[in-house]
Amino acid sequence: MPNPSDDIAVMPTRRDLHFKLPAERIGDWHDEGPHVSQFFNALSLFFPDGERFFIHSVRHYRERITDPQLSRAVTAFIGQEAMHGREHTECNEMLDSAGLPGAPLQRFVFQLTERLKLLPKPMQLGITIALEHLTAIMANALLQDRRVVGDAEPHFGRLWRWHALEETEHKAVAYDVWCAVMPRGLGSYLLRGSTLLLASALFWPLVAIFMWRLTRADAKARAERGGWRRTFRFLFLTPGPLRRAAGEWFDYFKPGFHPWQHDNRRYLDGIEPLLRDLESGSLPRAA
Ligand SMILES: [Fe+2]
Ligand SMILES: [Fe+2]
Numbered sequence: 510m511p512n513p514s515d516d517i518a519v520m521p522t523r524r525d526l527h528f529k530l531p532a533e534r535i536g537d538w539h540d541e542g543p544h545v546s547q548f549f550n551a552l553s554l555f556f557p558d559g560e561r562f563f564i565h566s567v568r569h570y571r572e573r574i575t576d577p578q579l580s581r582a583v584t585a586f587i588g589q590e591a592m593h594g595r596e597h598t599e600c601n602e603m604l605d606s607a608g609l610p611g612a613p614l615q616r617f618v619f620q621l622t623e624r625l626k627l628l629p630k631p632m633q634l635g636i637t638i639a640l641e642h643l644t645a646i647m648a649n650a651l652l653q654d655r656r657v658v659g660d661a662e663p664h665f666g667r668l669w670r671w672h673a674l675e676e677t678e679h680k681a682v683a684y685d686v687w688c689a690v691m692p693r694g695l696g697s698y699l700l701r702g703s704t705l706l707l708a709s710a711l712f713w714p715l716v717a718i719f720m721w722r723l724t725r726a727d728a729k730a731r732a733e734r735g736g737w738r739r740t741f742r743f744l745f746l747t748p749g750p751l752r753r754a755a756g757e758w759f760d761y762f763k764p765g766f767h768p769w770q771h772d773n774r775r776y777l778d779g780i781e782p783l784l785r786d787l788e789s790g791s792l793p794r795a796a
Pocket of ligand 1 (some may be wrong): 533560589590593672
């Protein structure tokens with residue numbers, strides 16, 4: 510297992526950004542149509558409470574971190590996740606304004622994360638690093654192919670690109686906390702691996718159920734023919750972000766795994782242009 514104290518490959522930065530999302534586009538902001546839009550909206554419903562849970566589970570171990578670099582990274586991680594939660598809450602509230610069941614679905618996520626907080630602390634941190642891995646590999650898939658959100662409505666596209674960039678920036682922080690506070694050995698390895706299996710087995714069916722609830726309530730999605738087939742093709746074939754993320758999902762089970770073994774920090778060069786776009790208010794398509 511890598512030594513967390515000398516392995517801060519990237520220091521994350523908290524950025525307080527606003528995306529001025531056009532509310533009237535909430536149901537069809539993605540160029541692949543209403544179903545794909547609602548797939549991303551379903552993911553968005555998990556973020557605010559999910560990320561608050563990540564913060565909660567990492568905060569519990571904060572006092573035990575002696576390395577100042579990792580301590581700084583944890584502060585930035587907490588700041589970034591809090592900002593993601595705030596911006597996705599805005600997005601989720603637009604679902605309610607459009608007559609879609611955003612609030613009840615978010616309440617379900619809240620109740621779920623409240624239950625997770627009753628689990629033993631190492632298990633909570635295990636769930637966090639597993640879900641951070643899922644998030645990181647999805648973020649990588651989004652950043653590596655512009656077709657994932659590159660032709661979407663530009664404000665929504667930038668929100669998702671920003672989130673993917675910052676998830677990449679902090680992808681190893683919770684994992685480094687895990688390495689710093691957990692005893693090394695088979696027990697930790699088994700806990701780490703089993704939480705990814707469990708988290709993946711729970712998360713994806715819930716996303717599908719959320720998407721089904723949203724598409725059923727949305728007139729545009731109901732009118733779209735072949736929307737589920739189109740979503741499947743988008744996710745698994747062309748551009749196929751979930752198919753492309755599958756290999757990295759398996760890497761997590763390697764005994765010496767570390768998130769930066771998959772070095773994709775070149776994508777972080779996209780942060781500056783994104784900030785410039787936001788500042789100038791211009792709407793170029795994401796590269
Ligand atoms: Fe996040
Ligand atoms: Fe994250």
